[in-house]
Amino acid sequence: MPQPPSSSFSALIDQSIHVAEKFTLECGMTLKKVPVAYKTWGSLNENKDNVMIICHAFTGSADVEDWWGPLIGRGKAFDPSRWFIFCANVLGSPYGTASPVTVDPEMGKQYGPEFPPTTIRDDVRLHKLVLDHLGVQSVSVVIGGSMGGMAVLEWPLCTPPGYVKYIVPLATSARHSAWCISWGEAQRQSIYSDPTYNDGYYQAQPAVGLAAARMSALLTYRSRDSFEKRFGRKSQVDKKSQQQPMQKLVQGTTEEVLLTPPSTPKSTAHEAFVVHNEGHRNASSLRQKTTPSPTHGLLEVVATVSVSDTSMPTSGEGKGVSVGTDVRGTRTSAHISVPPPKPPIFSAQSYLRYQGDKFTARFDANCYIHITRKMDTHDLARGRDHLYLAGLGLEGDRPVQSSDRGMLAPYESTQQLTPSAHLGDDEDGGALGYVLGLEPPRALVISIATDGLFTTTEQEEIAEYIPEAELVVIPSVDGHDGFLLEFEAINGEVMRVLQREFPEVYEGDGRRGGGGGKEGEEGGGFEIKKTSVFGEAEVDITSW
Numbered sequence: 048m049p050q051p052p053s054s055s056f057s058a059l060i061d062q063s064i065h066v067a068e069k070f071t072l073e074c075g076m077t078l079k080k081v082p083v084a085y086k087t088w089g090s091l092n093e094n095k096d097n098v099m100i101i102c103h104a105f106t107g108s109a110d111v112e113d114w115w116g117p118l119i120g121r122g123k124a125f126d127p128s129r130w131f132i133f134c135a136n137v138l139g140s141p142y143g144t145a146s147p148v149t150v151d152p153e154m155g156k157q158y159g160p161e162f163p164p165t166t167i168r169d170d171v172r173l174h175k176l177v178l179d180h181l182g183v184q185s186v187s188v189v190i191g192g193s194m195g196g197m198a199v200l201e202w203p204l205c206t207p208p209g210y211v212k213y214i215v216p217l218a219t220s221a222r223h224s225a226w227c228i229s230w231g232e233a234q235r236q237s238i239y240s241d242p243t244y245n246d247g248y249y250q251a252q253p254a255v256g257l258a259a260a261r262m263s264a265l266l267t268y269r270s271r272d273s274f275e276k277r278f279g280r281k282s283q284v285d286k287k288s289q290q291q292p293m294q295k296l297v298q299g300t301t302e303e304v305l306l307t308p309p310s311t312p313k314s315t316a317h318e319a320f321v322v323h324n325e326g327h328r329n330a331s332s333l334r335q336k337t338t339p340s341p342t343h344g345l346l347e348v349v350a351t352v353s354v355s356d357t358s359m360p361t362s363g364e365g366k367g368v369s370v371g372t373d374v375r376g377t378r379t380s381a382h383i384s385v386p387p388p389k390p391p392i393f394s395a396q397s398y399l400r401y402q403g404d405k406f407t408a409r410f411d412a413n414c415y416i417h418i419t420r421k422m423d424t425h426d427l428a429r430g431r432d433h434l435y436l437a438g439l440g441l442e443g444d445r446p447v448q449s450s451d452r453g454m455l456a457p458y459e460s461t462q463q464l465t466p467s468a469h470l471g472d473d474e475d476g477g478a479l480g481y482v483l484g485l486e487p488p489r490a491l492v493i494s495i496a497t498d499g500l501f502t503t504t505e506q507e508e509i510a511e512y513i514p515e516a517e518l519v520v521i522p523s524v525d526g527h528d529g530f531l532l533e534f535e536a537i538n539g540e541v542m543r544v545l546q547r548e549f550p551e552v553y554e555g556d557g558r559r560g561g562g563g564g565k566e567g568e569e570g571g572g573f574e575i576k577k578t579s580v581f582g583e584a585e586v587d588i589t590s591w
């Protein structure tokens with residue numbers, strides 16, 4: 048099987064690669080020659096402790112400028128003139144760190160579906176090796192949202208006490224909820240159901256399944272009201288989105304697949320078939336289909352909707368189509384005197400398809416499966432119940448040691464599935480509350496008010512058990528992705544706590560020079576200046 052370079056996706060990013068000679072994962076497997084992709088901005092101070100770690104979300108990368116760009120710059124929350132900012136790509140992501148698209152140095156071929164399972168804790172331990180390599184002595188603050196927020200919560204627990212001084216988790220949870228686990232499962236099933244997936248041993252990206260997964264994921268990242276406000280029942284008149292071939296990623300090159308079924312109706316039944324399958328992206332199976340029976344009966348339903356509901360968008364080519372009702376009350380076939388109507392395309396539908404295509408050009412299906420499973424393992428109390436018991440004096444007299452904090456907590460499937468005590472079961476929050484109590488004090492926990500994926504209740508739980516933590520709920524119509532879009536509000540909140548917690552860092556004008564893309568840039572506004580490749584910011588929301 049021809050192998051693409053492992054950098055086929057990561058080549059998009061100007062980043063550094065550190066290679067760890069070997070790394071043992073929580074699952075017990077040892078990876079050799081492990082690439083870790085990372086980016087830094089600013090420079091280390093003399094004490095090598097002015098360190099700000101930023102943790103990326105599910106499909107993000109080490110390129111913070113791409114997805115949180117408006118937060119970086121002089122006078123902003125991520126100020127490279129004051130901070131040494133570090134962001135590393137997670138295991139399993141296609142953007143440079145070891146993943147299913149990486150070539151296994153021992154086998155000489157991509158890991159593919161054989162890439163071993165990894166956890167958020169593995170990411171933290173691996174990224175700390177890079178910080179050690181860079182000479183970092185301790186970390187002032189760790190900030191990140193969604194999956195990045197999971198890592199934020201794990202950093203202080205997977206490193207020696209005091210190594211991390213402060214944390215800002217956004218739009219995240221102390222453990223992955225049943226709701227999130229279920230969405231991940233549904234999205235994996237979309238990928239598995241693509242006939243080209245081939246158990247993960249594909250040469251060409253199973254783009255149809257991956258696009259479907261991204262479409263449903265995207266809906267969980269937004270909100271009902273944001274879609275209503277943006278799209279309503281508008282039609283999509285741009286023919287591009289209906290007719291443009293979808294690009295399939297094939298080992299770094301692209302091939303085209305027809306998006307739409309044959310468009311010349313041979314009969315009214317055939318037209319119904321075409322309308323029925325509008326948007327069905329598996330063009331090859333459509334080509335193999337036999338013409339459906341004219342008595343199929345679907346035409347009536349579809350044609351009636353097209354012409355009797357005047358609020359339905361149409362391409363404008365359906366004028367003159369009439370649908371009658373005979374004396375027995377049975378619908379008759381559409382009377383086609385002019386070219387038949389194209390299936391109606393709502394703007395909202397078209398946007399989803401656009402997002403699906405955009406995503407398959409930048410992400411890998413095996414990586415998608417891998418990272419959703421990684422998030423499923425997230426539970427701060429997993430394997431740490433003994434800390435809680437020791438705290439209650441129920442596990443002998445052994446004092447809690449730093450090595451207990453989960454740095455190499457055993458990972459077994461049974462443990463992964465063992466629920467920790469539920470918050471609220473005990474007044475003290477049980478094991479999870481106890482573990483949250485080990486986090487650095489005064490954390491700023493940020494929630495997006497309309498987040499239906501990682502709900503405000505989950506951030507309330509985090510804030511309740513971290514000593515003296517503060518919860519800020521940011522109003523936003525955008526749902527979960529608000530953490531990638533509400534730049535000004537997030538910047539203000541993060542700046543406020545950083546100046547309070549690290550007054551010494553804000554003395555003077557800040558340093559100039561050193562490495563870092565936006566070193567000299569003054570704060571400026573928070574408008575989106577460029578459409579993010581990896582994040583959700585779009586300059587022109589109508590450009591698709």
Ligand SMILES: N[C@@H](CCO)C(=O)O
Pocket residue numbers: 104105106107193194268528583
């Ligand atoms: N929309 C973002 C956040 C998900 O939590 C992503 O795709 O990574």
